[in-house]
Amino acid sequence: MNNTTLTLLTVLLVVFLSSCKKTQTYTLLSMEDVILYGSELPESDPNTRLACSAWENYVPYPENMLWFEQEKIRINFHTMYDSVGDKLMPFKEKRMFLWYMMDNAHLRLRSNPKMNLPVGNNTPNLQPMYMYEITASPDTNNFNGHYAHVDDELYFYLNKGKHRNNYSKEVIKKYAIHDDTILNVFVMPVHPDSVASKTYKQHNAGVALGTSVKISGFWEDDPKPWEYAAMFNHEVGHVFGLAHAWTKSDGCEDTPVNPNCFQKTNKEPCKGPISNNLMDYNNEQMAITPCQLGIIHRTMHDIKSKKRKLVKQRWCKYNPNPIIITDVQEWNGNKDLSKDIIVKSGASLSLSCRISMAKGAKIIVEEGGKLVLDNVRLHNDCGDTWGGIKIHSRNPNQSIIFRGTNVIENTGTQLSKV
Ligand SMILES: [Zn+2]
Incomplete structure (x- = not known):
């Protein structure tokens, strides 16, 4: 067996093994989980994006x-x-x-x-x-x-x-x-x-x-x-x-x-x-x-505004109809969501500013989808816990990307699991 054949066999073996790598489900409930499984990108220039308050x-x-x-x-x-x-x-x-x-x-x-x-x-x-x-x-x-x-x-x-x-x-x-x-x-x-x-x-x-x-x-x-x-x-x-x-x-x-x-x-x-x-x-x-x-x-959606309290907190009640992401989306600005978010294969969702997730609601990233945490605070504004980020992926480090300062709050005390 010459060197070329050996190299070819090794390549085939790696390809074979990686194609056999199974999709797993990762539940990420904290920033420690995200750091463990995700990839960090350098912070972008804050001057190039809109302020959360725009x-x-x-x-x-x-x-x-x-x-x-x-x-x-x-x-x-x-x-x-x-x-x-x-x-x-x-x-x-x-x-x-x-x-x-x-x-x-x-x-x-x-x-x-x-x-x-x-x-x-x-x-x-x-x-x-x-x-x-x-x-x-x-x-x-x-x-x-x-x-x-x-x-x-x-x-x-x-x-x-x-x-x-x-x-x-x-x-x-x-x-x-x-x-x-x-x-x-x-x-x-x-x-x-x-x-x-x-x-x-x-x-x-x-x-x-x-x-x-x-x-x-x-x-x-x-x-x-x-x-x-x-x-x-x-x-x-x-x-x-x-x-x-x-x-x-x-x-x-x-x-x-x-x-x-x-x-x-x-x-x-x-x-x-x-x-x-x-x-x-x-x-x-x-x-x-x-x-x-x-x-x-x-x-x-300004959590510091007294006027916000005049608005009915519809975001505290979970709505089972999910938000489905099928393309490339970059969300800026504070949001109060009542639904799950599902990022489909081939799609990408970038989150920033403050986002409240309803009780039990999850962010689900399907195999081949991408979630970017770009200076976001994810929390529940209603004193409840939300369901965290669920990744279905062979390579979680390609499915979850983070940059800048991110905070994940109110996901409960349940231990994260792989
Ligand atoms: Zn007037």
């Missing part, structure tokens, strides 16, 4: 629907009366009115129209991925999320003059219910002196104060739910981080600076077309841009 990471683009889930903002309503009780419609009717307002607020979100400005724009009109849920507080004996209060001192809303109280939090301090987890909405009549004044013009107004909103108006004999729905969506926009859109400083390039015209007139600068953006003052207030949606959803 709004671009939170936009509900169609391609992000793989992992995007609909959020629900918990709300309750407080209707304020004075002891005469004639300044707002009776409570029973008011509850019905607010139901119609909520319904219209949802309709407006769902129909998010194209932006009017700038003329000729290509700004996509995307589906906002949030809605409202009226929330009762049975612990306070409330079963429908509606409250009526009679208070001669605090019942009114006034945004002009000596007695203006629009920025006052008094009524919130006195009557808010669970405003750490529920957006409290105060419905308040305009002060009667103001209505009686000759210079008063009928208008509705609102203000967002922390995790509460005050909205006023409702004086007319026949108020229209849709007028208040626009204002309500606008104030909720403020709560979740949006600034007025007509200014330069709202952090969004897709909301052009504009003269903030309420409606079209015959005179400049309101000859039109005029803005239809939710965060301008106009008679439509409907369009929400990708940047604005990115800011709202960023707030919802």
Whole structure:
């Protein structure tokens, strides 16, 4: 047997042995496990990737629907009366009115129209991925999320003059219910002196104060739910981080600076077309841009934000329909997931920022798939444990790659096993 034959036989033996190497399952519950079985890549240049807080990471683009889930903002309503009780419609009717307002607020979100400005724009009109849920507080004996209060001192809303109280939090301090987890909405009549004044013009107004909103108006004999729905969506926009859109400083390039015209007139600068953006003052207030949606959803996934607590924790309940990765995906931005993630053969998923996995949920990497932990914190935001990373592979060091600082938390105390 000459040397060439020997070499050939050795090669064949190695090929034979490696092809016989069986796929095994590795359950990785900690970073120690990942380091043991995975391969480390050098840290990438942090300047070349988007920061976790960039709004671009939170936009509900169609391609992000793989992992995007609909959020629900918990709300309750407080209707304020004075002891005469004639300044707002009776409570029973008011509850019905607010139901119609909520319904219209949802309709407006769902129909998010194209932006009017700038003329000729290509700004996509995307589906906002949030809605409202009226929330009762049975612990306070409330079963429908509606409250009526009679208070001669605090019942009114006034945004002009000596007695203006629009920025006052008094009524919130006195009557808010669970405003750490529920957006409290105060419905308040305009002060009667103001209505009686000759210079008063009928208008509705609102203000967002922390995790509460005050909205006023409702004086007319026949108020229209849709007028208040626009204002309500606008104030909720403020709560979740949006600034007025007509200014330069709202952090969004897709909301052009504009003269903030309420409606079209015959005179400049309101000859039109005029803005239809939710965060301008106009008679439509409907369009929400990708940047604005990115800011709202960023707030919802910012674990340090008090506003996040107003969002129902749908990510705490395990959803058995998995997210299936079949191509190359790089996820940036904080996420709160309720599902398993399955990385199929030939696919690759890179994770970064903060990702909460639901109770028992797993990240499963099939034979031939690749998972990259790229400066990610994997945890469970609900005080439970999640199921960790499962690798089905002949060569785990090709299936799990890590770089930078990674943290795996809340996978329980179970010992890792091979
Ligand atoms: Zn505003």
